[in-house]
Each structure stands twice: as C-alpha cells, then as structure tokens.
Amino acid sequence: MPELPEVEAVCRRIRRGAEGQLIASARILRPGITLPQSSAETEETLAGRRIGKVWRRGKNILIGTSGAGEDRVLRIHLRMTGNLVLFKDARLVPPAARMVLEFPDRSGLVFTDSRALGRVHLHSLAELESILAELGPEPLSRQFTVQWLAAAASACGQPAKLFLMDQSRIAGLGNIYAAEALFQAGIHPGKRMKTLRMPKIGALHAAIVDILRRAVKVTAAEYRRPGYWGGEEWDFPLRVYGRKGEPCLVCGSKIRSMRQGGRSTYYCPRCQR
C-alpha cells in the first residue's frame, strides 16, 4: 500500500518512541518475512541491541542499531499492507503482528502486515549501502532535477507510468502517486519517455515534486494516529486513481482505466495525451 509519503509518515510517527530504545527481545511471528535470512538469527542478533537513527530511503524504512560487534541496520519494506506501530504493551498485539521488538518497560515496536508480503532484513552498513545503491534518486531531494529527468527520459523507451514506478529510476512513487503525477502533468501513461519534450518534462518534474510534497504534509499529520490505516480513507485528494467512469475534474470526460505492468492505471483520455 504505502508509497513514499506513507512510509515517510510511518518513520516520523515511530521516531520519537523508538530511537534510543533498548531491544530487550525480538520476536519474528512469521518466519517468512526475513527470507532468505534466518528469522531465528535475526531475533538473536537484535536482542540486546539499541535502536539508533530511524530514516527512510525510497519505500524502505531503515532502523539503525548498535550493540555487540558492528552496527546493523534493520530494513523494513511494508509492501502492500505493512505498518509499524508503537504499542504500550508488546504482549497485547493484534493477530496481524509479524514482528515485535519489545523494550525493557514492555512497550514495543510492532510490525503488522495482514497480507504478509512485507519484508524485514538485517544488514551490515556495507551491505545496506550496496542495496540502496540500486535505487534511483529521492524525488524530494536536490538530486532530482529537471535536467536529471530529461536525461533519464531521453535514454528510456518505457511507457511513462512504468518509468515512474521503477524504483531503480526514481525511488518512492507507486501506483497511485504515479497516476496522479501523470494526470497533473497531462501525460498519457502509455507515452514513451523518450518521446517527451521539454515543456512536458518540466511539467512532469513539477507534478511529481508538488504531489509528493503535499501528500507528505497531509499524510504525516494523519499518521500520528496510531491505528490509522486499515480504514479506507485516503487523505490526499485523488483526481484520477480509482475514478474509472467518473467525470474528469478538469474537462468532464470519463476517466478510463487500463492495465500496465499488471496493475490498473487510471487516466483522462482528453487531458492526457
């Protein structure tokens, strides 16, 4: 489910309560989530370590830890339904809890994930660096410029929607925000990247940055509520995603949907060419 703004919101929500905490015990309640790493080994390594910095890269949540031996980083990917929540009592945890990091006072950080597609991995700093090197630039960083996007686009024959969702090109966009960015820029999702010219490239860059900034702002506020997510509410106002058959908010044409890369894409046939 979560894309960059939701992952950012989760980081901000847990940061205050998690940073600096001692992990008294770690329990992996669903062994598959650590594959190909061993869940028993993950539990053993984490126990007795202290949580350092919590940060994010693309859709990866990164939790630094220190203790016996070298520093390790816990990398959590929420995939479709994952979430991280701080619990007052880590023994009273919901059925979808997949990992529990319990602190000395019995409170804890809990990874919930109904579909169990999310992943938890423990890395050395060197290992983490090489994994993150596979990701494209952060769209809200200085790295992500119009010039960079123009250069990346000119070398790419992919349809625009697939380009935006490819984490090795830009890190953090997913199905919803990619669709929304293309709508805002007036670009058809099937448009080949290398056929885009300058005013459109600029519009796409501006749309990505604008939408993600606004979504982070709105979503981060909502995610302070610990139970948030589970509900169907989507706080960022969506203009095309999920609106098949409804009128375009700009021109009134019926929003259409198509399949791309096995996923549903929504677009306005008149505004997006």
Place this chain on the structure above:
DNA sequence: CACAATACCTGCTAGC
C-alpha cells in the same frame, strides 16, 4: 536485452 506473466499472501467487495 526488454517485456509480460506469475508468485507471494490475506481480506474485502461486487455480483450472482
């Protein structure tokens, strides 16, 4: 190589 299909999972909903 690029691209498409499928596997991974559970839960919800629309339609019968």
Place this chain on the structure above:
DNA sequence: TGCTAGCAGGTATTGT
C-alpha cells in the same frame, strides 16, 4: 445469506 471471482497503495522471479 452464502459463495466466488476479482482486485488491492509492491516487488522478485520466471518465462518469452
């Protein structure tokens, strides 16, 4: 009411 097909905000792997 109860069943089922289809679909879900993601990504790694397999197949063409």
